[in-house]
Each structure stands twice: as structure tokens, then as C-alpha cells.
Amino acid sequence: MKALDELTFDNRFARLGDAFSTSVLPDPIDNPRLVVASDGAMALLDLEPTEAHSPVFAQLFSGHKLWAEAQPRAMVYSGHQFGGYSPRLGDGRGLLLGEVYNDAGEHWDLHLKGAGLTPYSRMGDGRAVLRSSIREFLASEALHALGIPTSRALCVIGSDTPVWRETQERAAMVLRLAPSHIRFGHFEYFYYTKQPEQAKVLGEHVLAMHFPECLEQPEPYLAMFRAIVERNAELIAKWQAYGFCHGVMNTDNMSILGITFDFGPFAFLDDFDANFICNHSDDQGRYSFSNQVPIAHWNLSALAQALTPFINVQALRETLELFLPLYEAHYLDLMRRRLGLAQGEDSDKALIEDLLRLMQNSSVDYNLFLRRLGDQPAAQAVATLRDDFIDRDGFDHWSARYLQRLAVQGDDPERTARMHAVNPLYLLRNYLAQNAIDAAQQGDYEEVRRLHNVLTRPFDEQPGMQAYAQRPPEWGKHLEISCSS
Ligand code: AMP
Ligand code: MG
Numbered sequence: 001m002k003a004l005d006e007l008t009f010d011n012r013f014a015r016l017g018d019a020f021s022t023s024v025l026p027d028p029i030d031n032p033r034l035v036v037a038s039d040g041a042m043a044l045l046d047l048e049p050t051e052a053h054s055p056v057f058a059q060l061f062s063g064h065k066l067w068a069e070a071q072p073r074a075m076v077y078s079g080h081q082f083g084g085y086s087p088r089l090g091d092g093r094g095l096l097l098g099e100v101y102n103d104a105g106e107h108w109d110l111h112l113k114g115a116g117l118t119p120y121s122r123m124g125d126g127r128a129v130l131r132s133s134i135r136e137f138l139a140s141e142a143l144h145a146l147g148i149p150t151s152r153a154l155c156v157i158g159s160d161t162p163v164w165r166e167t168q169e170r171a172a173m174v175l176r177l178a179p180s181h182i183r184f185g186h187f188e189y190f191y192y193t194k195q196p197e198q199a200k201v202l203g204e205h206v207l208a209m210h211f212p213e214c215l216e217q218p219e220p221y222l223a224m225f226r227a228i229v230e231r232n233a234e235l236i237a238k239w240q241a242y243g244f245c246h247g248v249m250n251t252d253n254m255s256i257l258g259i260t261f262d263f264g265p266f267a268f269l270d271d272f273d274a275n276f277i278c279n280h281s282d283d284q285g286r287y288s289f290s291n292q293v294p295i296a297h298w299n300l301s302a303l304a305q306a307l308t309p310f311i312n313v314q315a316l317r318e319t320l321e322l323f324l325p326l327y328e329a330h331y332l333d334l335m336r337r338r339l340g341l342a343q344g345e346d347s348d349k350a351l352i353e354d355l356l357r358l359m360q361n362s363s364v365d366y367n368l369f370l371r372r373l374g375d376q377p378a379a380q381a382v383a384t385l386r387d388d389f390i391d392r393d394g395f396d397h398w399s400a401r402y403l404q405r406l407a408v409q410g411d412d413p414e415r416t417a418r419m420h421a422v423n424p425l426y427l428l429r430n431y432l433a434q435n436a437i438d439a440a441q442q443g444d445y446e447e448v449r450r451l452h453n454v455l456t457r458p459f460d461e462q463p464g465m466q467a468y469a470q471r472p473p474e475w476g477k478h479l480e481i482s483c484s485s
Pocket of ligand 1: 124127262
């Protein structure tokens with residue numbers, strides 16, 4: 001375990017030079033204080049959890065202090081936003097402070113979001129508000145605990161610095177950790193600005209740092225693209241299986257590592273709704289819940305376009321075609337486990353789709369239903385859950401198929417334990433995040449910390465925490481999460 005001043009830096013991305021990022025110092029926020037820190041994320045840097053409470057911690061992650069070896073840089077990228085190409089984006093309010101390697105030899109990017117103006121800030125103020133910083137922190141740590149690949153969050157630091165959104169709010173900073181902050185949009189930037197040499201430097205960097213196993217393949221770039229397709233297929237399968245809606249799947253928010261990245265107006269489904277749109281600026285529903293699958297495929301094809309200088313087009317097309325079957329295999333596998341089905345059968349897809357349709361028509365809480373299905377032996381569980389459905393006949397018909405399917409499997413004394421290990425009791429519901437944010441905006445951080453704690457063990461029933469395992473109240477179902485964060 002280390003103290004804060006013992007971190008070891010090795011700033012590999014910064015060394016790529018000024019074509020890739022610009023040196024910018026963080027602009028400090030006033031009266032910084034710790035809102036919340038993640039012990040799990042601290043451990044990734046070998047940091048003692050108690051370090052979060054040292055005064056220097058809040059200073060380091062609010063722009064007041066820097067390690068001598070840090071080299072804060074704003075990265076340049078571009079990307080397709082809502083289907084249209086934006087030629088120049090970049091870190092408008094975030095800085096890559098440096099890369100730290102831990103005792104296990106893993107590298108972690110330290111990225112400070114809300115750190116002030118950069119050359120890429122465009123019309124923005126370079127700041128992040130407390131509300132969105134808490135949402136990013138909670139979401140990163142909650143997704144990780146569910147087993148969904150994601151960037152991590154070390155801490156949120158609050159301040160007195162005023163910022164204007166729809167109303168006046170307070171600035172905060174969130175320290176994000178990821179093995180890389182390289183997005184699809186990085187490759188698009190060098191492709192569309194016709195900088196083939198720089199594109200190659202980026203490609204070689206990504207291969208060497210993040211896909212070294214691909215260097216042994218006859219066509220390293222193709223192997224890397226395939227790995228990116230595979231990782232994204234698995235990621236999106238997990239989002240769909242757990243009801244996670246990202247909200248802004250622009251190619252600049254897609255990580256080359258296939259991790260959940262850049263949290264904005266995201267939401268977990270409460271009632272199952274395939275057409276759910278969590279981003280209320282998304283008028284067309286481009287990023288609706290069910291569209292996440294074809295959109296991920298579309299985003300991968302945008303990346304493929306940017307990789308055409310390195311890979312034969314036919315090979316790219318064939319690799320892209322792997323996405324949907326890979327996605328479906330992962331999705332079905334996870335959904336089977338969530339339903340407690342041991343082996344796969346051809347009819348599983350229809351069994352799952354029919355259940356989702358019934359849930360949709362009766363506004364059934366998606367994740368709670370699956371949790372409760374594992375609470376009791378299957379016949380009793382479906383008899384209890386039946387009351388949640390308006391179409392009782394439809395549900396009875398589905399239950400009969402489900403029970404028959406389980407009968408083939410035989411008795412399963414471990415059923416509850418196996419199902420509960422994949423079906424969370426606690427979820428980051430929007431209204432829970434909102435309650436924590438409301439308290440934090442009044443200066444009370446206890447609720448953020450409590451919620452974070454509960455969400456780090458989403459599958460384990462925790463005494464006294466029943467309030468976090470309920471359906472949302474009516475007011476909490478229709479929260480409009482602002483995109484201006
Ligand atoms: P996002 O929609 O948050 O993924 O952001 C899209 C682009 O806008 C990125 O280049 C961000 O860095 C930039 N950006 C978002 N919010 C701000 C802000 N408040 N100030 C400056 N740039 C921002
Ligand atoms: Mg973004």
C-alpha cells in the first residue's frame with residue numbers, strides 16, 4: 001500500500017506529443033472538499049483508503065496541487081454525434097493528469113473531469129457540476145460491481161465555485177480511472193484530418209499498450225479491430241441484459257477498450273421498456289434502449305472506416321459481421337443465467353422475448369422481477385409474481401413454458417444462490433441518485449456515501465437497506481435528466 005506522494009508515473013500518451021494532446025494546467029475550484037471516494041478504485045492505485053481523508057487528497061483532485069511527475073494534457077479527438085460528423089472535439093473539460101502504474105504492473109490513466117477550459121472547450125466553460133459528477137461516480141462504481149466493464153471513479157471533489165447551467169450550480173471534479181481514454185473518435189480524427197503518419201503512431205501505440213497479443217497475429221490491426229468488436233459485443237450484451245441505457249452513444253463516447261465510458265443522462269430501466277429514451281434531448285430516440293445494439297454496430301462501422309488505411313475493406317466488413325452473432329450469444333447466455341436456466345436451447349430466445357413483451361405491456365419492474373424469480377422455488381415464485389401482470393393468461397402461458405423448461409433440468413437446490421449471484425437487489429435507479437444529489441447540494445454527503453456503499457455489493461442482501469431495493473415512487477419514474485452537465 002502507498003501514500004499519495006508515492007505514486008509512480010509513466011506518461012506514455014503524453015509522450016506521443018502535441019499532435020495528440022495539449023499541455024494544460026487544471027484550473028482549481030474554490031474551497032475543495034471530499035464528497036465521496038471509492039476504496040475499490042483507491043486499491044487500483046495501491047492507495048490506502050484513509051488517504052482519501054488527508055487534506056492533500058482534495059487538493060490534488062481539485063486542481064490546487066500536482067505531483068511533480070504529472071503532465072496534464074487535453075486530448076484531441078473527433079466523432080460522430082447523433083449520426084453527424086463533428087470534425088473537432090477533444091477534452092473540453094477533462095485532463096489526462098498522467099498514467100500511474102501499480103504494484104501489479106497495471107497502468108491507470110488519471111483523468112480529471114471538470115478541470116477548466118482547454119483548447120477544445122468550444123462554447124463550454126470547462127466545468128462539471130456536482131450533480132453530474134456524483135452521477136458519473138456512482139454509475140462507474142455500480143456498473144463495475146455488477147460485472148459490467150467500465151471506467152472507474154476514484155472520487156468526487158465538491159467546491160463553492162459557481163457555474164451556470166439552467167440555474168446556478170456548483171462546480172465539482174471527478175477523478176476517472178481507465179487503462180486508456182482513447183475513443184473511436186481518436187482514430188476518426190486522424191483519418192478525417194488526413195494525417196496518416198499520426199494515425200499510424202496512434203495505431204502502434206494502441207496495439208503496443210492495449211492489444212499486445214494482436215502484435216503476434218499476421219495482421220495486427222485486423223486482430224485489434226476484431227478484439228474491439230468482440231469486447232463491444234460483450235459490453236452491449238451486458239447493458240441490455242441489465243437494462244442499462246447509456247443515452248449518448250456518440251463515437252467520441254465509445255472506448256477502444258469496450259468499457260462503458262462518459263456518463264451523461266444514463267439510466268437503468270425501472271419498468272421494462274424497450275423503447276425507453278433516457279436522454280430527453282434525443283428527440284428521435286436514436287439512443288433508445290433497444291437501439292443500443294444497432295447503434296454499437298453503426299459506431300463500430302464508423303471506426304472501421306477510420307481504419308481503412310490499415311485494413312483491407314473486405315476483412316473489415318467480415319469482422320463487423322461478427323458483432324451481432326457475438327452480441328446475441330453473450331446476451332442469451334447472460335439472460336439464461338438470470339433466469340436460472342442451466343443449458344441453452346433453441347427456444348430460449350423466444351422465451352426471453354416473450355417475457356420482456358409481457359413485462360413491457362404490464363409495466364413490470366425489470367430487475368426486481370428477475371431477482372424475485374430466484375427468491376423461491378420456481379413454481380411458487382411465478383405464482384407470487386403473477387399478480388404483477390395485467391395479462392394473467394399471457395403470464396400463465398409463459399410460466400408453464402418456463403417451468404417445463406426447468407423440469408427438464410431437474411431439481412436445483414442451488415437455484416436461489418445461483419440466480420441471486422447474477423440478479424442484483426440494489427440498482428442505481430435515477431431517483432436514488434437524485435435523492436443523494438439533493439442532499440449533497442445542501443452540503444450533506446452521507447447519502448451519496450451510503451448509496452455508493454450499498455451499490456458496491458448489489459447482489460448481497462444488506463440489513464437495513466430495504467429502502468434501496470424498492471420500485472421507484474411515482475415522482476422518481478419520470479425524472480428528466482439534463483444533458484447539460
Ligand atoms: P459529451 O457530450 O459530454 O461527451 O461532450 C462532448 C464534447 O463537449 C467533448 O469534447 C467534451 O469535452 C465537451 N464538453 C462537454 N461539456 C463541456 C463543458 N462544460 N465545457 C467544455 N467542454 C465541454
Ligand atoms: Mg464525451
